[in-house]
Amino acid sequence: MADASRGVSRGSLDVRILQDNEFDFQLYRSLGAVSYEGGTVGEILSLVPHIDCEDPSTWVKSFKDLATRLKNNALVVLQKGNNESARQEFLRAASYFRAAEYFGDPRDSKTRYLGMESRDCFVYAFRTTDIQFEAERMPYGEDFIPAYWIAPTTGGKKKTIMMMSGFDGTSEEMYFQAGSAALQRGYAVVLFDGPGQVGMRRFSPETPLRPDYEVPISKVVDYVLSKEDVDPSRLALYGISLGGYFSLRAAAHDSRIRALISNSPVTDIYKYMSAFVGEAINSPEDITLETVDLVPSEYLSKAQKLQLVNIMLRFGEVSMFKAFERMRDFVVGNAIKSIQVPFLAMVGEGEGEEALIQAREALDNVSGKSTMRIFKKQEGADSHCQVTNLPLSNSVLLDWLDDAFGATT
Numbered sequence: 001m002a003d004a005s006r007g008v009s010r011g012s013l014d015v016r017i018l019q020d021n022e023f024d025f026q027l028y029r030s031l032g033a034v035s036y037e038g039g040t041v042g043e044i045l046s047l048v049p050h051i052d053c054e055d056p057s058t059w060v061k062s063f064k065d066l067a068t069r070l071k072n073n074a075l076v077v078l079q080k081g082n083n084e085s086a087r088q089e090f091l092r093a094a095s096y097f098r099a100a101e102y103f104g105d106p107r108d109s110k111t112r113y114l115g116m117e118s119r120d121c122f123v124y125a126f127r128t129t130d131i132q133f134e135a136e137r138m139p140y141g142e143d144f145i146p147a148y149w150i151a152p153t154t155g156g157k158k159k160t161i162m163m164m165s166g167f168d169g170t171s172e173e174m175y176f177q178a179g180s181a182a183l184q185r186g187y188a189v190v191l192f193d194g195p196g197q198v199g200m201r202r203f204s205p206e207t208p209l210r211p212d213y214e215v216p217i218s219k220v221v222d223y224v225l226s227k228e229d230v231d232p233s234r235l236a237l238y239g240i241s242l243g244g245y246f247s248l249r250a251a252a253h254d255s256r257i258r259a260l261i262s263n264s265p266v267t268d269i270y271k272y273m274s275a276f277v278g279e280a281i282n283s284p285e286d287i288t289l290e291t292v293d294l295v296p297s298e299y300l301s302k303a304q305k306l307q308l309v310n311i312m313l314r315f316g317e318v319s320m321f322k323a324f325e326r327m328r329d330f331v332v333g334n335a336i337k338s339i340q341v342p343f344l345a346m347v348g349e350g351e352g353e354e355a356l357i358q359a360r361e362a363l364d365n366v367s368g369k370s371t372m373r374i375f376k377k378q379e380g381a382d383s384h385c386q387v388t389n390l391p392l393s394n395s396v397l398l399d400w401l402d403d404a405f406g407a408t409t
Contacts, residue, residue, distance in 0.1 A: 020053040032387035038095035038176035056103040067096035083128040090125035115202040151188035157231035158188040166241025181394035208316030211329040213246040214253035252335040264347035265362035269330035275354035288319040339366040342404040350382035
């Protein structure tokens, strides 16, 4: 919805495959997961001729059909006892169902089906291994927070990273983003989706995002620290995209979190999201859930309409103006000074001026030892959450955390 070099951008990679900034970024996002068994280059690029950027349903169908084929084949090879082949295909299917879910209409139950298929394939993948794996439902009022515990089988107290995505990611995707890399380094990981996030909306579609995200995250911390094999002195929280805001809020109010990584740090969601949508926020007329589909295509594409619908639903409002007004409550504020633990700020130089401003604001205001890593275009990593170079992103993240916690297992 914006190409804002002075606002918030997806990144500066100038390789156009689908000739649409948002569709290309989503394609890079799926290609990035290839590094950690979340796809193959050939499978993903084979879909390109079938995708019409004017019709997001073609994206949905293409990724759904691919994911379904992989899931069905995984079930066949699993029955033959080929556990490793099944595991690999289940993981790719989980990633592709997530990609299909992204451009699905959140008002349509078929989109929820895609999300549940992603979750099921992810669980199937780990049922074929000996690694510690639990699909959890952490109590949260009348709802629950869906989460995964994945850990090495080695004994002793485990260093642990709680990982969360942001506005449109999922806990399954966080495995490909950073979870797999952390496991390879000997970390236990907890992947979770909080209120208003995609993974929790699959179960509780009426539960919106909340500004005091320290409340749901405290439930996750409770769960992690209830496990006898977790080392409470080596418990980190990693949040990406708008999870950069959620993670800052949590660390500012919960001293049990012993290290914090935000990629990138978001201190004010209203300013951040306003910079992302650009001129749309200055529309002379409000757009509502009832009228969004009536907006002529020359003003809003189908993909942009879906983005606005997601914004309204996630923030629990019925119109664009009300959703952005609600965002004004989402600020970290002076509480950020309470963060006294080691802090790593990660941001791409191609993410735009507002993203860099907020990252520096966080860096300057936390009270603990802080470090910033700005990813460069020449590294192929300046995109949002470094989706185009996840191995580099994870090397920075985990090297820093090894230093913060001590590299011993």
